[in-house]
Amino acid sequence: MSVRKLKDTVLVKISETAEKLFGQVPDQFEISFPPNTDLGHFAVECFGLAKQFRKSPAEIAKKITEKIAPDDVIQEANASGPYLNIKLFPDVLFGDVCSEIISENHKYGESSHGQGTRVMVEYLSPNTNKPLHLGHLRNGALGMSISKILEATGHWVVKANLINDRGVHICKSMLAWKRWGGNSTPESEGLKGDQFVGNWYVRFAQEADKIQNLEDDVQTMLQQWEAGDPETVKLWKTMNNWVYDGFAETYKNFGLEFDVFYYESATYKMGKDVIQKGLAKNVFSKDDHGNTVFHLPTAEFGQEKSGDAKKVTVLRPDDTSLYITQDIATSILKIEEHKLGFSIYVVGSEQEYNFKCLFQILSSLGYEWAKDCYHLSYGMVYLPEGKMKSREGKIVDADVLIAEMKKLAVAEIRQRDPEDRLSDNEINHRAKKISVGAIKFYLLRVRPTQTINFDPAESISFDGFTGPYCQYAYARICGILAKAHGRTNNVHGCDFSVLGNPEELLLLQKLIQFPEEVNNAVEEFNPSKIAVHIFNTAKAFNQFYNKHHVLRAENEKLVTARLMLIKATAVVLKKGLELLGIEVLENM
RNA sequence: GCGCCUGUAGCUCAGCUGGAUAGAGCAACGGACUUCUAAUCCGUAGGCCGCAGGUUCGAGUCCUGCCAGGCGUACCA
Missing domain, CATH: 1.10.730.10 (Isoleucyl-tRNA Synthetase; Domain 1)
Incomplete structure (x- = not known):
């Protein structure tokens, strides 16, 4: 007999006894454990039954106890106030449970609730300009564990990593290395690739305080990148590959696995296309500044003080993309490529509002599956000194912590x-x-x-x-x-x-x-x-x-x-x- | 201002859809290794469960109001 069946046997027995006593099959009632093992092996709270049979819980417990007939499973029943405690024969109790667990072995605890459902768990989602830190480890541990739990409950899980590999912040480390890096490489410096690139990101921040035009230069570099300038693209590829090599090592050390990788550099253009189409269908509109915006439904999102609907910008006036632009595209890609039953985004709680907006936009674009997108939000990790800030060096580096x-x-x-x-x-x-x-x-x-x-x-x-x-x-x-x-x-x-x-x-x-x-x-x-x-x-x-x-x-x-x-x-x-x-x- | 999250022992947290005396770990103190691994175990001490109302036979748990902290509040990611 399995664990579940053992419990069911007890339930049925009580149910039958109650029916004989009160002439009615009891509505659902749950079986639990007594606070200590002397009282019994299983317990039933009689409060629910009390309502149904219009008698005090204690009376019901007592009556059932008196009437319950011992059999080859149930050894005895005792009433303790409103609680009905059941003792089973040890050979049945221990025997059934242990046999089931030992014969099921690693399958014990699994279920088939999610049978046939494909689900994507997107987690980690690092930027390629600096090494992973403690916050990433929390995200990674959560993402991996949730994936395994979903698999254990019968789901088909696709683990995804969405790499933020483009943008101004990425160009910063590129610019710093280009200007001051000479011929240095992770190898020549004896550093992990992500650590190496991260150092140049820090260097940029230091220099930017001193050199006036550095921020402008980095914008120029971003434009060159978007224009496909071969030299810039080459530099970008080289440095990102260094980072990926470094990340791969950390993933391995910490046991993080991925089935698919998405790169924002590959999806941001598709994001723009989706916005353009949405604009044509009047899902989006242009505001006074030339931004392409989405108006949030006031019913769920409230309104501005002016009384206008709140809005979210999805494209800048110069049609350059934002974070949410590429996220719209990636969300669509995920579903189309993997035929998902639902889609989980493991991302910190500071982005809750953004995801609420994202899912709303997807829904307004006509994607019914938007309701199957779930933001698994988690709290921040604070250091004794306060919030982690990578620019100020106030971080716990993942590799260092692990080491x-x-x-x-x-x-x-x-x-x-x-x-x-x-x-x-x-x-x-x-x-x-x-x-x-x-x-x-x-x-x-x-x-x-x-x-x-x-x-x-x-x-x-x-x-x-x-x-x-x-x-x-x-x-x-x-x-x-x-x-x-x-x-x-x-x-x-x-x-x-x-x-x-x-x-x-x-x-x-x-x-x-x-x-x-x-x-x-x-x-x-x-x-x-x-x-x-x-x-x-x-x-x-x-x-x-x-x-x-x-x-x-x-x-x-x-x-x-x-x-x-x-x-x-x-x-x-x-x-x-x-x-x-x-x-x-x-x-x- | 508004939205979300958090408030339980000195510290870090559990407490399942309301139910048997509010639990653990750490820190403190006192014990247990000739015995299957002492990274263990046992004991002592420590709580107006943020505050105030309400619902209920019954509230740490549900509702309302307040207080404190965190995050967010869009052309950053």
């Missing part, structure tokens, strides 16, 4: 290996998984809408509510299973009736709950649901581990049954971490 975390992980691993048994290779391998896991967990453990106040000391911690804590629980289980010598091969021959202490029950409860949490996570686009639940699962395991023996349990039956329980726990921990984009280790 520092890795150093700390290496130190921790060495401390646990006083006899120097581990090879450098092995240490490196472990440190990588641990450090990246720590960063991702730190960024994903709070709901996306929360602003994160980046606390360096807390973020580098490997104790408590962290990724390494969860990885550690998994590694401990692996250690035990490795010494079990195949005694976990036959789940169905295992006698589970010996299990049932509070620690075992609590752990089992977490395993039962996992699929629901995956479901909650996908419904809310909120990976923190899984992070919190995996932490609670690891914690329940550690509590069990500290109080009870597995391999040295009192008798062989207990050893085998506990082995099954922890094997199932390992499955859940691994799957949950995987959905967060975090890898597990068998040794730590």
